[in-house]
Amino acid sequence: xxxxxxxxxxxxxxQKGVDYWQEDRIDEAIECLEKAVELDPEYLDAWYNLGNxxxxxxxxxxxxxxxxxxxxxxxxxEVDVLYNLGNxxREREEFDKAIECYKxxxxxxxxxxxxxxxxxxxxxxxxxxxxxxxxxxxxxxxKPDKVETWYNLGVIYLELEEFEKSIECxxxxxEFYPESDRLHSLLNAAKRGxxxxxxx
Numbered sequence: 001x002x003x004x005x006x007x008x009x010x011x012x013x014x015q016k017g018v019d020y021w022q023e024d025r026i027d028e029a030i031e032c033l034e035k036a037v038e039l040d041p042e043y044l045d046a047w048y049n050l051g052n053x054x055x056x057x058x059x060x061x062x063x064x065x066x067x068x069x070x071x072x073x074x075x076x077x078e079v080d081v082l083y084n085l086g087n088x089x090r091e092r093e094e095f096d097k098a099i100e101c102y103k104x105x106x107x108x109x110x111x112x113x114x115x116x117x118x119x120x121x122x123x124x125x126x127x128x129x130x131x132x133x134x135x136x137x138x139x140x141x142x143k144p145d146k147v148e149t150w151y152n153l154g155v156i157y158l159e160l161e162e163f164e165k166s167i168e169c170x171x172x173x174x175e176f177y178p179e180s181d182r183l184h185s186l187l188n189a190a191k192r193g194x195x196x197x198x199x200x
Contacts, residue, residue, distance in 0.1 A: 010040035017049065026057035037070075047071035048081050055088055064088065077108050086118060095126035113142040117149055129156060147177045154186050163194035 001009070017032030030053050036046040047070040055064035065088075071081045086101030099122045105115035120135035133156060139149050150173035157166035170187040177183060 006039040007043075010036040010043050010046065013039070014043065014046050014049070017046070017053075021049070021053060021057070026053060029053050029057070042074060044071050044074045044078065047074070048078070048084075051081070052084060055084070061088055061092065077104065079105055079108060079112070083115075083118070086122070090118070090122050090125060093125060095122045098122040099126075111142050113139040113146065113149075116142070117146070120149075120152070124152075124156070129160070132156065145176050147173045147180070147183075150176075151183060151186065154183075154190065158186065158190050158193065161193060161197065163190045163197060166190035167194065 013032045013036040017029045017036065020026075020029035020032060030050065033046050033050045033053060037043055037050065040046070047067050051064040051067035051071065054060045054067065065085070068081050068085050071078055072085075075081075082101045082105050086098045086105070089095070089098035089101065099119055102115050102119035102122065106112055106119065109115070116135045116139035120132045120139065123129075123132035123135060133153065136149050136153050136156075140146060140153075143149070150169045154166045154169040154173065157163070157169060167187065167190045170183055170190060174180065174183050174187065
């Protein structure tokens with residue numbers, strides 16, 4: 001089989017694998033994707049999706065990691081791979097490694113608000129509140145209508161007993177999502193905190 005034929009067949013297998021994946025037929029998806037990378041070892045998307053299939057489909061981080069690393073060997077700046085690896089590290093509470101992945105994402109595209117947001121979550125998980133706040137603020141500079149980020153900041157400031165800031169962030173979020181019960185209860189908590197603080 002010529003190289004060209006191998007690449008063509010790898011593409012067919014990749015497509016088949018993706019179709020199986022969408023039908024929740026994980027084992028068959030993995031089988032197709034593994035054959036695809038055998039035929040074309042430089043098939044980045046196939047390595048990436050193999051990692052996804054093992055992680056999301058099987059809960060097997062070690063295999064997923066191995067395949068994602070293969071993808072990163074082909075392109076160390078591949079944002080989707082860095083994202084998924086970062087998210088997997090964060091779920092495993094390996095926050096430093098997660099932060100490293102997200103730093104690469106935002107180095108490649110400083111306007112990637114999700115990258116900043118995820119990095120903030122990792123810093124928060126690690127207990128580095130100041131860094132988390134800085135990253136969330138960066139994310140909001142890029143996407144000021146991101147309700148979830150305003151909410152996260154509102155919660156942090158409430159925990160820090162900086163009630164005025166918590167109120168400001170929550171009110172900002174309510175501009176975009178006025179009917180949210182979660183935001184209204186956060187706002188009430190911040191207002192109660194502020195009142196109690198003033199009465200001391």
